[in-house]
Amino acid sequence: MAQPMAQTVFAPWDDPDETPLIRFENVTKRFGDFTAIDDLSLDIYAREFFALLGPSGCGKTTMMRMLAGFETPTSGTIRLAGQDIAPVPPNKRAVNMMFQSYALFPHLSVWDNIAFGLRREGMDKDALNDRVEEMLRLTRLGKFAKRKPHQISGGQRQRVALARSLAKAPKLLLLDEPLGALDAKLREDTQFELMDIQEKTGTTFVIVTHDQEEAMTVASRVAVMDEGRLVQVATPDRIYETPETVYVADFIGDVNIIEGTAAPDGDQTHVIWAEGHDPIIGSTDRAFERGQQVFYAIRPEKVAISANRPEDAVNAVKGKILDIAYLGNLSTYHVELPTGHIIKAQTANTRRIARRAYTWEDEVWLSWTGTAGILLES
Secondary structure, three states: OOOOOOOOOOOHHHHHOOOOOOOEEEEEEEEEEEEEEEEEEEEEEEOOOEEEOOOOOOOOHHHHHHHHHOOOOOEEEEEEOOOOOOOOOHHHHOOOEEEEOOOOOOOOOOOHEEEEEEHOOOOOHHHHHHHHHHHHOOOOHHOOOOHHHHHOHHHHHHHHHHHHHOOOOOOOOEEEEOOOOOHHHHHHHHHHHHHHHHHHOOEEEEEEOOOOOHHHHHHHHEEEEEEEEEEEEEEEHHOOOOOOOOOHHHOOOEEEEEEEEEEEOEEEEEEEEEOOOOOOEEEEEOOOOOOOOOEEEOHHOOOOOOOOOOOOOOEEEEEEEEEEOOOOOEEEEEEOOOOOOOEEEEEEOEEEOOOOOOOOOOOEEEOOOOOOOOEEOO
């Protein structure tokens, strides 16, 4: 019997022989006295769906504008397919940009909006027709081809803008907050459509967003930025499970962060976090000195809540329920400890029940394993 072929994992960033499509080399961008990008180096590979994530003013849009050619680096080099792109004008780069506003021509049909850039390039009529029809099929807009932008929905306009951006087959497509104008449900659906289209075309996508959930959903890798610097670049699972700094742990998802001092003990590290209370026990790959200040980060979904102390719990603390957030599929409990710390625990609402197991003011135990959290320096 034939054996199924093993699926190839897409991870060119782990292959030392792989050449990046985009390379930022010690790039700095200043606007007067303000440094928007500070000595930044980054590699992005062909066929990646790469996310630049961070708060407003962190530099992510400036990076995208430099790739598009709307800004030039103050120092450093940006290479696309090995070529320094600084001397190349925006309209000559193999790069297209999709704006949050979509910037569709209101007087043109969907078909003509997609065809606009191809006509300007003087593409042969038959080839142009074939390419537009291909884009309509890819974005499932065939039956809307004759409509004007005001006659279709926001999600459909987003797909028209995407089809127009992809029509010229760019090596790189830049997406600037592309889903910001959509409502939550449509945004979620469109995220998966974007992923599907990116995979089918093989085009490298770079998306700028401040929405962590969006970045974690669509991207092969995420670059978390702060004040013009890269804080961490990794796959979404590594960003979430093994953040390298308190900033990343706190920025991505919900987290409990406890400050304490380290007390190494073989393969485990005990975190002394409150005088007179049992230490937190965790494992770490990092070397911490005794007495060193550390931060212990643990996600709420990794904290179990129970009426009694679990017998086999590595870490367990007792507290009182201060608040409850019911989110439908999840419930988050804010539990106040005798130390004054507030720890969040999350439970999945897997059954339809009329009454919660725990309510406000209840005394409960919180527990977690020795590997559930992560120790960070700062």
